[in-house]
Amino acid sequence: MPAPITEERNLADRETLLDAAEALFYERGIRSVGMDEVRAASGLPLKRIYRFFATKEDLVVAVLRRRDQRWRASLSAHVEQVAEPRERVLTMFDWLAEWFAEPGFRGCAWINAHGELGSQSPAVLAEVRAHKQAFHDQVAEWVGATGEPVTEPVLLLAEGAIVTAGISGDPAPAAQARAAAARLLGAT
Amino acid sequence: MPAPITEERNLADRETLLDAAEALFYERGIRSVGMDEVRAASGLPLKRIYRFFATKEDLVVAVLRRRDQRWRASLSAHVEQVAEPRERVLTMFDWLAEWFAEPGFRGCAWINAHGELGSQSPAVLAEVRAHKQAFHDQVAEWVGATGEPVTEPVLLLAEGAIVTAGISGDPAPAAQARAAAARLLGAT
DNA sequence: TACAGTAGGGAACGACCGTTCTCGACGTCA
DNA sequence: TGACGTCGAGAACGGTCGTTCCCTACTGTA
Numbered sequence A, B: 001m002p003a004p005i006t007e008e009r010n011l012a013d014r015e016t017l018l019d020a021a022e023a024l025f026y027e028r029g030i031r032s033v034g035m036d037e038v039r040a041a042s043g044l045p046l047k048r049i050y051r052f053f054a055t056k057e058d059l060v061v062a063v064l065r066r067r068d069q070r071w072r073a074s075l076s077a078h079v080e081q082v083a084e085p086r087e088r089v090l091t092m093f094d095w096l097a098e099w100f101a102e103p104g105f106r107g108c109a110w111i112n113a114h115g116e117l118g119s120q121s122p123a124v125l126a127e128v129r130a131h132k133q134a135f136h137d138q139v140a141e142w143v144g145a146t147g148e149p150v151t152e153p154v155l156l157l158a159e160g161a162i163v164t165a166g167i168s169g170d171p172a173p174a175a176q177a178r179a180a181a182a183r184l185l186g187a188t
Numbered sequence C: 001t002a003c004a005g006t007a008g009g010g011a012a013c014g015a016c017c018g019t020t021c022t023c024g025a026c027g028t029c030a
Numbered sequence D: 001t002g003a004c005g006t007c008g009a010g011a012a013c014g015g016t017c018g019t020t021c022c023c024t025a026c027t028g029t030a
Helices: A007-028 A035-042 A048-051 A056-079 A085-102 A110-116 A121-144 A151-168 A171-182 B007-028 B035-043 B048-051 B057-077 B087-099 B109-116 B123-142 B151-168 B172-184
Strands: none
Touching: A007 A035, A007 A048, A007 A056, A007 A110, A007 B123, A035 A048, A035 B109, A056 A085, A056 A121, A056 B007, A085 A121, A085 A151, A085 A171, A085 B057, A110 A121, A110 A151, A110 B151, A121 A151, A121 B057, A121 B151, A151 A171, A151 B109, A151 B151, A171 B151, A171 B172, B007 B035, B007 B048, B007 B057, B007 B109, B035 B048, B057 B087, B057 B109, B057 B123, B057 B151, B087 B172, B109 B151, B123 B151, B123 B172, B151 B172
16 A cells, blocks of 8 residues: 555654754754754655654754753763762763863753743743753762762752853863862862 | 934933843743834834844844843942952852842843854854853952952852753752852851 | 555745835924 | 925835645555
């Protein structure tokens, strides 16, 4: 009866689509990227894009969700190579420093999405809050293992470093935040 | 020769326009607010709006610039009521707490503008960076008076508190950042 | 080889955007 | 009073957006 498009190809194309959309949205903001640019960058026909995601908003949410999984997995993988709790927390800031130095770094995709769409799209707002909550819980676990009750300030230093580096283009805030976190965690 | 529109009225209407645009842009983001909504909210004819500012981008920059002056003046006025240097720095976080609790608080207008337009409009990017630089310089002065070399971490705590409170809607990060700053400034 | 049904490319649609233009009303000076 | 110059209101313009539709090509079945 049909015509092809195997299940594997569907999955691969979906990733291609999310890759293209994520890169465009992160670089240029969401509203300034048209669906036709997503089509051109992904190489997929508009019809298939709209079969994957019925609306642009759905695509945005899917991009944020997949980025959240990748971002937190990368952070965890990097940080959990270090066993000692205090060093483990400080290693998070080294990971941030590497991220800040990547070409095209432009701050936190969720903060950016929140500023642009947080009051316009409840779905995007929920996705942003879910990401921040997950990040919070992860950091709370790592900081908790040190026995020092400094989860919140460590988080604020990290968030502050992300936005400051994103705006200035200078990765230095990662090291500054790391040094401050080291002090809050107590001298070794 | 003429018809009226005195100079005083021009100045007053310009403020009315900036008030209306600032409220709309802050609440909803910039790109999702059309010039026709700015017209309706300000009560000014489109023709006069475009005589004040030749493009929407010019209007956005003017909104950010005026907000920067008002925001920093309000912060300074609040903080400089306190003479003792260490307390003065901590008072900044009390001011942040009051700001976070205002109805409609939705984070930092400059961070939001950067995420939405930073890569699209060099003029907006420059305005955002100018604001962050001015804030940095102000905080450096206050922290410098304490003799403790903690300007950068205090700034990161403040920025982190602003974004975290903006996304979560909870003003608690101000107090958490204040407590952390107190520790970094040393016990009294 | 004829057929059914879907895929892809791209035009088309209606809405809205930033910006400009038209036009009738009006205040000001000769 | 009459003519000029500017004003406000809103229509109009060209472009772009998200989304849908049309039409041709093609795959797989009998």
